[in-house]
Amino acid sequence: MNEHELRRLIGDVKVGKLSRRGFAQRMLAVGLTAPMATQLLAVSGVAHAQPKSQYKPTKRGGGGLLKVLWWQGPTLLNPHFAVGTKDQDGSRIFYEPLAAWDPDGNLKPKLAASIPGREDGTLAADGKSLVWKLKQGVTWHDGRPFTADDVVFNWEYAKDPGTAAVTSGSYKDIMVEKVDQYSVRVKFAKPTPFWADAFVGTRGMMIPKHLFADFIGGKSREAPTNLKPVGTGAYMFKDFKPGDLVSGVINPKYHQDNKPYFDAIEMKGGGDAVSAARAVLQSGEYDYAWNMQVEDEILSRLEKGGKGKVVISPGGNIEHIQLNNTDPWTEVDGERSSIKTKHPTLSDPAVRRALSLLVDKASVEKHIYGRTGIATANFINNPKRFVSTTTKYEFNIDKAIDILEKAGWKKGADGIREKDGKKLKYLYQTSINQPRQKNQAIVKQACQKAGIEVELKSVTASVFFSSDISNPDTYPHFYADLQMYNNGPQQPDPAVFLRQFCSWEVASKANKWQGRNITRWQNKEYDDIYNAAQKEIDPVKRAAMMIKMNDMVVNDHVVIPVVARPIVTAVSNKLTCELSGWDNNTWDLANWFREA
Amino acid sequence: MNRQYIIRRILIAIPSLLGISVILFGVLAMAPGDPFEELATNPAIPPEVRQALRAKFGLDDPVWQRYVHWLSAMVQGDWGFSFQSRMDVDMLILQRLPVTLIVIGASQILAISVAIPVGVLAAIRPYSIFDQIASTFAMIGFSLPTFFTGLVLILVFSIQLDWLPFVYRADVDATGWAFYWEHIKQSIMPVIVLGLAQAGALVRFMRSSVLDVIRLDYVTTARSKGIGERKVIVRHVVRNALIPIVTLVALQLPAVFGGAIVTEQIFRVPGIGSLLIAAILANDTPVVMGVTFVFACLVVLFNLIADILYGWLDPRISFR
Numbered sequence: 001m002n003e004h005e006l007r008r009l010i011g012d013v014k015v016g017k018l019s020r021r022g023f024a025q026r027m028l029a030v031g032l033t034a035p036m037a038t039q040l041l042a043v044s045g046v047a048h049a050q051p052k053s054q055y056k057p058t059k060r061g062g063g064g065l066l067k068v069l070w071w072q073g074p075t076l077l078n079p080h081f082a083v084g085t086k087d088q089d090g091s092r093i094f095y096e097p098l099a100a101w102d103p104d105g106n107l108k109p110k111l112a113a114s115i116p117g118r119e120d121g122t123l124a125a126d127g128k129s130l131v132w133k134l135k136q137g138v139t140w141h142d143g144r145p146f147t148a149d150d151v152v153f154n155w156e157y158a159k160d161p162g163t164a165a166v167t168s169g170s171y172k173d174i175m176v177e178k179v180d181q182y183s184v185r186v187k188f189a190k191p192t193p194f195w196a197d198a199f200v201g202t203r204g205m206m207i208p209k210h211l212f213a214d215f216i217g218g219k220s221r222e223a224p225t226n227l228k229p230v231g232t233g234a235y236m237f238k239d240f241k242p243g244d245l246v247s248g249v250i251n252p253k254y255h256q257d258n259k260p261y262f263d264a265i266e267m268k269g270g271g272d273a274v275s276a277a278r279a280v281l282q283s284g285e286y287d288y289a290w291n292m293q294v295e296d297e298i299l300s301r302l303e304k305g306g307k308g309k310v311v312i313s314p315g316g317n318i319e320h321i322q323l324n325n326t327d328p329w330t331e332v333d334g335e336r337s338s339i340k341t342k343h344p345t346l347s348d349p350a351v352r353r354a355l356s357l358l359v360d361k362a363s364v365e366k367h368i369y370g371r372t373g374i375a376t377a378n379f380i381n382n383p384k385r386f387v388s389t390t391t392k393y394e395f396n397i398d399k400a401i402d403i404l405e406k407a408g409w410k411k412g413a414d415g416i417r418e419k420d421g422k423k424l425k426y427l428y429q430t431s432i433n434q435p436r437q438k439n440q441a442i443v444k445q446a447c448q449k450a451g452i453e454v455e456l457k458s459v460t461a462s463v464f465f466s467s468d469i470s471n472p473d474t475y476p477h478f479y480a481d482l483q484m485y486n487n488g489p490q491q492p493d494p495a496v497f498l499r500q501f502c503s504w505e506v507a508s509k510a511n512k513w514q515g516r517n518i519t520r521w522q523n524k525e526y527d528d529i530y531n532a533a534q535k536e537i538d539p540v541k542r543a544a545m546m547i548k549m550n551d552m553v554v555n556d557h558v559v560i561p562v563v564a565r566p567i568v569t570a571v572s573n574k575l576t577c578e579l580s581g582w583d584n585n586t587w588d589l590a591n592w593f594r595e596a
Numbered sequence: 597m598n599r600q601y602i603i604r605r606i607l608i609a610i611p612s613l614l615g616i617s618v619i620l621f622g623v624l625a626m627a628p629g630d631p632f633e634e635l636a637t638n639p640a641i642p643p644e645v646r647q648a649l650r651a652k653f654g655l656d657d658p659v660w661q662r663y664v665h666w667l668s669a670m671v672q673g674d675w676g677f678s679f680q681s682r683m684d685v686d687m688l689i690l691q692r693l694p695v696t697l698i699v700i701g702a703s704q705i706l707a708i709s710v711a712i713p714v715g716v717l718a719a720i721r722p723y724s725i726f727d728q729i730a731s732t733f734a735m736i737g738f739s740l741p742t743f744f745t746g747l748v749l750i751l752v753f754s755i756q757l758d759w760l761p762f763v764y765r766a767d768v769d770a771t772g773w774a775f776y777w778e779h780i781k782q783s784i785m786p787v788i789v790l791g792l793a794q795a796g797a798l799v800r801f802m803r804s805s806v807l808d809v810i811r812l813d814y815v816t817t818a819r820s821k822g823i824g825e826r827k828v829i830v831r832h833v834v835r836n837a838l839i840p841i842v843t844l845v846a847l848q849l850p851a852v853f854g855g856a857i858v859t860e861q862i863f864r865v866p867g868i869g870s871l872l873i874a875a876i877l878a879n880d881t882p883v884v885m886g887v888t889f890v891f892a893c894l895v896v897l898f899n900l901i902a903d904i905l906y907g908w909l910d911p912r913i914s915f916r
């Protein structure tokens with residue numbers, strides 16, 4: 001899909017020939033995330049859709065206790081320190097952002113009165129500033145009004161390096177100023193096509209200025225409100241035991257009428273995923289369970305209990321195999337996989353292509369992940385409605401053999417292909433996790449048939465995913481030829497995620513392996529496109545660049561995408577809740593209700 | 597009781613507690629992993645944040661320096677704070693200690709109140725039908741691991757019969773009798789799992805201990821004096837047979853805390869054990885140190901209690 005075609009489609013949406021949803025689906029088909037698609041519409045002057053609510057209760061409260069199960073309980077309740085989704089989900093019970101991402105990737109106002117847009121002039125044409133209009137009459141749980149001062153404070157709090165907020169990435173490069181009591185202006189140094197980062201979704205939860213003002217910077221840990229949140233959300237804080245329990249009671253002054261339905265909420269932590277699934281699907285003791293990292297086969301069996309169902313929401317995560325571009329077996333200046341080296345065999349495009357043909361994604365989906373991992377050709381994709389027009393995948397051993405033969409890789413006496421004395425022998429590593437070990441075995445088997453020897457290695461997850469600079473087994477070191485893990489944009493915009501293929505991001509000893517480019521692939525054209533995309537004010541041109549970047553890494557076999565990993569949850573049959581792969585599990589908690 | 601003796605015992609405990617803390621700290625420092633590793637994998641979080649946090653929490657200092665820092669704070673009563681939740685460690689432990697003590701206490705009481713009568717009755721009539729049955733159940737009790745019995749109980753009583761909840765909730769939203777009833781209902785399964793595993797071993801010990809004592813001459817003398825059989829057993833036999841049992845119970849308590857960690861995970865009991873597991877997985881050094889310190893203190897304390905009980909059971913045992 002090129003720029004011209006995109007413009008035609010946007011025009012169709014404007015005049016009503018194409019629905020917003022239809023547009024989003026077409027964007028998905030070319031590898032663009034749904035939020036990106038709706039942003040395209042917003043910046044091109046098409047109003048955001050007002051998602052229709054299916055909320056049925058006609059009065060506030062009366063729903064009793066909502067019991068939800070997080071098998072890893074939240075350990076802290078300050079959203080600016082919330083590291084994992086568990087902490088963000090727990091904070092989200094009490095705190096709200098200005099706007100949230102719904103499942104279709106639309107922005108839904110929460111504390112904002114409306115979403116910034118071109119039509120009312122709140123989104124600047126040059127992409128360098130925008131104005132958030134705040135909802136009036138919102139109060140914090142302690143009765144104080146929520147105003148523009150609070151929004152400005154959240155920016156000051158998060159960007160202060162002394163605070164060490166994990167949200168600082170979204171706030172450190174922007175300027176925020178108060179326009180009036182109920183509107184703030186956000187200014188960017190450069191034109192910023194994806195503006196809905198600060199104050200939005202997982203990174204945008206608002207904390208009250210009057211309780212945190214004295215605890216900015218180095219004193220941030222000492223704020224008593226860190227443990228006793230005072231927010232604007234549908235539930236007010238009751239009790240918190242880190243790792244075990246977060247409980248809240250109904251906020252009688254919540255800023256949306258007739259909400260919430262439940263009188264209290266209890267988020268229980270601890271235990272394991274299988275028994276959490278059991279408590280929702282089989283015994284019905286709980287209404288909702290988070291992150292069902294359980295084999296699909298077991299989930300299906302538990303679903304027969306009839307008390308609940310497994311809900312799968314598309315997200316951005318991708319289980320993928322990385323191919324090392326540098327030589328992991330030669331040490332240069334005290335580091336292996338140094339950018340000064342070149343991989344002796346994987347640098348041959350024919351070998352990379354053959355390897356990609358040897359990954360049987362369909363079998364991985366069918367025999368390992370089931371509904372919880374969908375075979376894909378794309379690195380950036382939304383699994384549920386994924387149809388690719390520009391990339392495709394194939395499992396074909398004969399074709400792989402053919403490619404290798406033509407490139408001059410002949411079988412040696414031991415059955416392993418070689419050329420100029422270099423053998424196709426690879427070390428393939430991943431973390432210890434049963435599905436991954438099965439996945440490794442499937443790849444190894446196919447490679448063997450094609451005359452490539454693969455040695456498997458599995459590393460304890462706590463070592464593999466650590467950032468320990470002295471441990472050679474971590475994934476950023478990449479002291480192997482191939483490695484596999486799961487990662488995702490974690491944010492609706494793919495740009496930050498795609499930064500991991502930029503030349504300057506190469507992980508090395510010099511930057512203590514903190515660079516994001518683990519494959520050490522370097523390509524000038526990719527860098528240029530990335531830089532241009534960062535500056536590109538025209539959202540349509542930028543979108544075309546994103547698609548191009550995805551295609552480059554896929555077609556060049558920098559990585560071999562295997563399966564897209566959606567978000568899997570267990571929900572009671574009686575509970576109605578809307579889940580979004582682009583935001584927290586509890587993003588829409590105020591609208592949850594139980595069918596009578 | 598000799599107060600000097602108790603003070604001396606406590607003083608002796610100090611070097612061993614110090615030794616334990618040095619070893620623990622060293623092992624934790626050598627173990628791979630990083631409390632902020634989740635920050636490293638998230639592309640949206642700048643690496644500076646992680647560096648700032650590491651510097652702020654003193655993780656970049658040499659190990660010995662961190663240990664000295666921890667120890668000097670500990671001596672002044674400052675347990676430090678958790679890297680994960682930023683909450684003070686003593687608060688975290690205090691939140692969870694009551695549940696641990698209630699569940700472990702109840703299971704110990706259950707174990708003792710089952711094991712002593714069963715063991716004594718089995719020993720009085722060795723190789724009778726009762727003895728055979730008791731021995732068989734005792735064997736089963738201590739052979740089956742708690743994670744297995746726990747799962748079986750859940751499948752039977754929660755899934756099939758739907759009688760008992762299998763998720764333990766420390767905050768029960770009820771008052772009066774309903775509050776206690778809810779607590780009892782949810783404690784039944786974890787207490788049974790822990791208690792019966794303990795009781796199995798105790799029955800075997802109690803039985804052999806009573807068998808040893810019941811053959812001794814003074815028991816025959818007591819009987820020949822014409823004291824009733826019940827009195828002979830309770831006053832003369834059981835009291836003496838209890839001495840090795842006291843040692844066993846006291847020395848097994850740390851093992852019970854270990855077993856409780858597994859049971860706590862299965863039933864989601866928010867005890868000190870699940871706190872320890874979560875802290876170890878997250879490389880949360882201050883919490884691991886705090887919890888293991890509490891465990892070490894409990895072991896020392898129960899050993900002391902056992903010694904004091906000896907004196908009560910057998911006045912000939914003196915304290916010097």
